[in-house]
Amino acid sequence: MIYQPQLELLEYLRANGFKTFICSGGTVELMRVISQKYYGIPPEQVIGTEFKYKYVDSTGINDIMRLSGLRTFNDKQEKPVNIQYHIGKRPILACGNEGGAGDVYMLRFSQGNKYPSLQLIVNHDDSAREFYYQETDNRSLGLARKxxxxxISMKDDWKTVFVK
Incomplete structure (x- = not known):
């Protein structure tokens, strides 16, 4: 499911000269396959959870083999680290989701920018149009206020939630 307002924001940013990235907890293998088609974001601009890999040349054919385990789980404190690895600088705009406090560190990282910056957090408060998964402790929204x-209230601020 893709959020209509997310697509509108991405289109607006690109039309105004911004380079856009996806920073997801999902695996880069999945996100890179869908990022261009659904979000207009090239695969090389996807940051996500990464599996471990190893170079293998035992058969004379250069090959990359996936190992068990993760190299990085792109959530919480790992998001800013992975942004630094992939982009090499702080974003001036970051948008995250309320739910599990997985994006708050990315938003704080963006806020530490030396340039004017903007941090957006989507409050999933519309159980009529989307699966309701607000945090019971309201940690993300509490930090957003702080x-x-x-x-952004899905209920009050979004006319349309999903792409039709």
């Missing part, structure tokens, strides 16, 4: 991030 650090003056813009809170």
């Amino acid at each position: 650090y003056n991030w813009t809170i």
Whole structure:
């Protein structure tokens, strides 16, 4: 499921000269396959959870073999680290989701930018149009208020939730 307002924001940013990235907890293998088609984001601009790999040349054919385990789980404190690895600088705009406090560190990282910046957090408060999964402790929204991030209410701010 793809959020219509997310696509609108991505289109607006690109039309105004911004380079856009996806920073997801999903695996890069999955996200890179769908990122161009659904979000207009090239595969090389996807940051996500990564499996471990190893170079193998035992048969005379250069090959990359996937190993068990993860190289990085792109969530919480790992998101800023992976942004640094892949982009090499802090984003001036970051948008995250309320739910599990998985994006708050990415938003704080963006907020530490030396340039003016914007942090957006989507409050999943519309159980009529989307699966309801707000945090019971409201950690993400509490930090959003504390650090003056813009809170987007799906219920109040989005006319359309999903792409039709």
